[in-house]
Amino acid sequence: MKTKQIAQGTGKKRLRLPFKLRKRLLALLYLCPAAVIFLTFMGWPVAYSGYLSLYSWNMVTPNKNFVGLKNYIEIFKDAEFIKALGNTVIYVAILLIFNFVLPYIISFVLKHVIKRGVDVYRSLMFFPSLLSGAVAAIVFMWLYNPLIGPLPSICHLFGWNTPNILSTKYYVIVGISLITAWRCFGYNMIVFMAAVVEVPIELIEAARLEHASNRRIFWSIIRPLTSSTALYVFIITFVFGLSYMFVPIKMLTGGGPSQASTNLIYIAYQYGFQYFRVGRAAAVGIVSLIVFMAIVVVQKRIEKKVHYEN
Amino acid sequence: MKRIEKLVSFLLAVAMLLAMVACTAPDVNSTPATEAAPAEAATPAAEAAPAAEEAKPEKVMIEPVEIEFWHALPESQGGTLITDICKEFSETNEYGITVKDVFCADFYAGIARDLQAAIAAGIYPGVTMIGYQYLNYFDQNFPQITSVSQLLEKYPEENAWVEENFTDRTLALTKSLKGNIVGLPYCASQAILYYNKDMFRTAGLDPENPPKTVDEMYDAAMAITKATGEYGIYLGYPLDTFVQETMLRSNGGSLYEMDGDKLKVTFNSPEGVEVWSKFQKFYTDKLSVPMTFEEGMSAFIAGKFGMTLNTCARINMISTNAAFDLGTTKFPSFSPDKELKSCVAGNMIAVIAENENKERAAWEFVKYLFSVENAAAIVMKTGYVPTVKDLESRSPELVESFKNNPYIQPALDSFGTSAISWTSWPGENGLQVSQVLIDMKDEIITSDVDVKTLLDKTAATIEGMLN
Numbered sequence: 001m002k003t004k005q006i007a008q009g010t011g012k013k014r015l016r017l018p019f020k021l022r023k024r025l026l027a028l029l030y031l032c033p034a035a036v037i038f039l040t041f042m043g044w045p046v047a048y049s050g051y052l053s054l055y056s057w058n059m060v061t062p063n064k065n066f067v068g069l070k071n072y073i074e075i076f077k078d079a080e081f082i083k084a085l086g087n088t089v090i091y092v093a094i095l096l097i098f099n100f101v102l103p104y105i106i107s108f109v110l111k112h113v114i115k116r117g118v119d120v121y122r123s124l125m126f127f128p129s130l131l132s133g134a135v136a137a138i139v140f141m142w143l144y145n146p147l148i149g150p151l152p153s154i155c156h157l158f159g160w161n162t163p164n165i166l167s168t169k170y171y172v173i174v175g176i177s178l179i180t181a182w183r184c185f186g187y188n189m190i191v192f193m194a195a196v197v198e199v200p201i202e203l204i205e206a207a208r209l210e211h212a213s214n215r216r217i218f219w220s221i222i223r224p225l226t227s228s229t230a231l232y233v234f235i236i237t238f239v240f241g242l243s244y245m246f247v248p249i250k251m252l253t254g255g256g257p258s259q260a261s262t263n264l265i266y267i268a269y270q271y272g273f274q275y276f277r278v279g280r281a282a283a284v285g286i287v288s289l290i291v292f293m294a295i296v297v298v299q300k301r302i303e304k305k306v307h308y309e310n
Numbered sequence: 311m312k313r314i315e316k317l318v319s320f321l322l323a324v325a326m327l328l329a330m331v332a333c334t335a336p337d338v339n340s341t342p343a344t345e346a347a348p349a350e351a352a353t354p355a356a357e358a359a360p361a362a363e364e365a366k367p368e369k370v371m372i373e374p375v376e377i378e379f380w381h382a383l384p385e386s387q388g389g390t391l392i393t394d395i396c397k398e399f400s401e402t403n404e405y406g407i408t409v410k411d412v413f414c415a416d417f418y419a420g421i422a423r424d425l426q427a428a429i430a431a432g433i434y435p436g437v438t439m440i441g442y443q444y445l446n447y448f449d450q451n452f453p454q455i456t457s458v459s460q461l462l463e464k465y466p467e468e469n470a471w472v473e474e475n476f477t478d479r480t481l482a483l484t485k486s487l488k489g490n491i492v493g494l495p496y497c498a499s500q501a502i503l504y505y506n507k508d509m510f511r512t513a514g515l516d517p518e519n520p521p522k523t524v525d526e527m528y529d530a531a532m533a534i535t536k537a538t539g540e541y542g543i544y545l546g547y548p549l550d551t552f553v554q555e556t557m558l559r560s561n562g563g564s565l566y567e568m569d570g571d572k573l574k575v576t577f578n579s580p581e582g583v584e585v586w587s588k589f590q591k592f593y594t595d596k597l598s599v600p601m602t603f604e605e606g607m608s609a610f611i612a613g614k615f616g617m618t619l620n621t622c623a624r625i626n627m628i629s630t631n632a633a634f635d636l637g638t639t640k641f642p643s644f645s646p647d648k649e650l651k652s653c654v655a656g657n658m659i660a661v662i663a664e665n666e667n668k669e670r671a672a673w674e675f676v677k678y679l680f681s682v683e684n685a686a687a688i689v690m691k692t693g694y695v696p697t698v699k700d701l702e703s704r705s706p707e708l709v710e711s712f713k714n715n716p717y718i719q720p721a722l723d724s725f726g727t728s729a730i731s732w733t734s735w736p737g738e739n740g741l742q743v744s745q746v747l748i749d750m751k752d753e754i755i756t757s758d759v760d761v762k763t764l765l766d767k768t769a770a771t772i773e774g775m776l777n
Contacts, residue, residue: 059430147614167600258752273423275742
């Protein structure tokens with residue numbers, strides 16, 4: 001009412017949006033730069049992949065043939081794709097052990113259990129994160145070499161027969177996972193350490209006075225108070241881990257032997273850039289997206305139980 | 311309030327999408343645009359041509375232009391020579407053509423992948439290497455390539471140069487199912503048997519009398535394994551079926567036959583079952599072990615295998631690094647009464663240009679690449695065998711080089727008498743078929759699966775994919 005009177009008094013009609021609306025519009029405006037980048041580099045490729053998944057095309061011929069949902073139907077009939085899906089689950093399970101559970105525990109050990117040489121251990125464990133995927137793959141190729149590599153030589157000293165890791169089904173997934181785990185471990189551990197350091201020391205000391213074991217301290221104090229960080233590391237273990245898998249698979253096994261080391265990301269690459277079947281590659285990409293979306297839904301559910309300090 | 315918020319968000323999203331569509335639409339269907347380019351670009355060349363003919367009828371007019379040569383040879387395998395050839399051509403050619411060499415990692419699969427992405431973006435390199443195994447796929451699916459057959463039709467005066475430098479036999483390596491000569495055969499390799507003479511001696515074998523048949527190779531591998539405790543042989547090439555196809559063809563089999571338009575898979579014939587069963591026996595009897603290519607090569611060089619069937623293109627690398635007495639011999643024939651038929655691996659050179667001027671420039675570079683000096687240089691630098699007609703009699707340096715390289719002779723003999731084209735699968739699924747065969751091979755060497763059953767199953771899968 002007052003606004004209206006002032007406007008009439010000056011002889012000008014000024015439209016003033018309600019405060020809440022202005023606030024919301026301002027928020028949207030601030031979001032625009034990020035939204036533009038997100039839509040350009042994430043939204044648009046996803047939408048275009050969805051479009052391409054309905055066509056049969058090799059990227060070089062002028063015409064794309066509309067095939068509807070045929071690409072989706074065919075990939076689910078394809079034993080190779082089913083194998084890739086199964087392998088992806090195994091890869092994720094291994095990564096969760098080496099890149100989530102282990103760094104979580106070790107970050108606690110380094111902060112609250114070990115007293116000497118913490119900086120040395122931390123640096124040594126973080127070092128592999130600085131190497132590129134290609135370098136890591138070559139290092140492990142030499143380590144794994146069943147005839148001249150150091151790993152088999154050590155095993156022979158104990159009279160053990162070492163399997164041919166990169167050319168044997170089942171072992172190859174563990175071998176490839178270890179390369180990625182070795183690279184990602186240090187980063188995840190540093191992130192966990194940052195969270196563990198934030199846990200009030202009084203709580204730990206009080207627990208120690210009550211003769212609580214380290215296991216109890218970790219489970220009842222550290223774990224609940226670092227759950228938000230744990231959730232973040234849980235998600236990046238999936239996302240980064242699976243994409244980091246690509247380089248060692250490409251360089252060392254090509255998805256073999258007999259597709260035993262392939263996964264959803266590598267098979268999408270094979271369809272797109274090895275077989276030139278872009279429609280199928282896009283269909284695999286969309287199915288992978290749906291799988292990851294399911295994980296995000298799980299994350300949202302877990303998030304309700306997570307402790308955020310502020 | 312919420313409705314306005316939703317409306318603004320929606321409008322933003324629509325605006326973004328429209329902007330994207332506007333920006334990317336020409337790229338999506340880049341081919342028609344680039345197909346139009348030759349006509350536009352052809353005009354100046356076409357106009358210039360009659361004028362040139364009046365002055366100097368035999369001289370080709372090419373405007374100064376920059377083209378690229380995409381190749382797959384790493385520095386250790388002739389890559390530096392390619393750089394030098396491009397540089398030298400750029401400095402000496404009379405047309406002002408500049409050629410930039412571009413190395414594509416991951417060998418011929420890498421070139422195919424990079425070409426696909428480049429063409430989708432409307433980029434045409436000018437000259438490219440293509441692996442022989444991609445012959446039919448490229449002929450049927452890459453209309454952007456100007457085949458040698460098309461070039462010779464357009465420029466009939468070039469027929470003389472081709473006839474002078476290539477035989478029908480070598481040109482057959484690049485002739486597709488449709489009958490097009492897609493490119494010119496550049497690097498050609500043969501699989502040969504490398505063997506460790508020291509291990510032969512330890513096993514009581516005669517190093518000057520290496521195995522001549524697959525059975526003899528098996529016996530030698532068994533003797534080496536028993537005497538040294540090391541594996542008898544590394545049967546290389548985990549990422550293709552080059553070695554197995556040579557055995558199959560030497561046993562009178564084939565991968566497929568065409569019955570009119572219909573393709574019939576034939577590798578599950580009795581000859582095929584015999585070859586794959588014998589191949590499996592090397593693994594089930596612990597005379598060989600499945601390994602990646604790099605692992606296998608390192609182990610052979612370290613003296614952990616008695617023999618390896620491998621490409622002659624690695625002669626320089628293996629002979630330089632092996633610390634033992636190395637020997638080479640021809641790929642063993644399948645049995646004494648059957649002739650060796652040795653598949654040729656390597657690459658051809660093809661022209662892929664978006665206009666006539668670039669096309670002519672590319673062809674000039676191709677001719678330079680195949681000049682006696684340059685063709686001989688790549689052979690001497692790598693271990694590939696010559697594809698240019700009578701190259702040995704035209705290049706004294708090459709003859710001298712062969713005299714000093716005892717390891718290459720089996721490859722030269724094999725190429726001269728037993729070379730056949732490496733099977734290239736046709737159709738839009740042709741490249742996936744190669745992977746299906748690799749998976750089948752993995753299954754055979756890593757398990758005791760029944761060969762006949764697996765071959766039949768794989769043959770049915772492939773026929774389903776191709777017909």
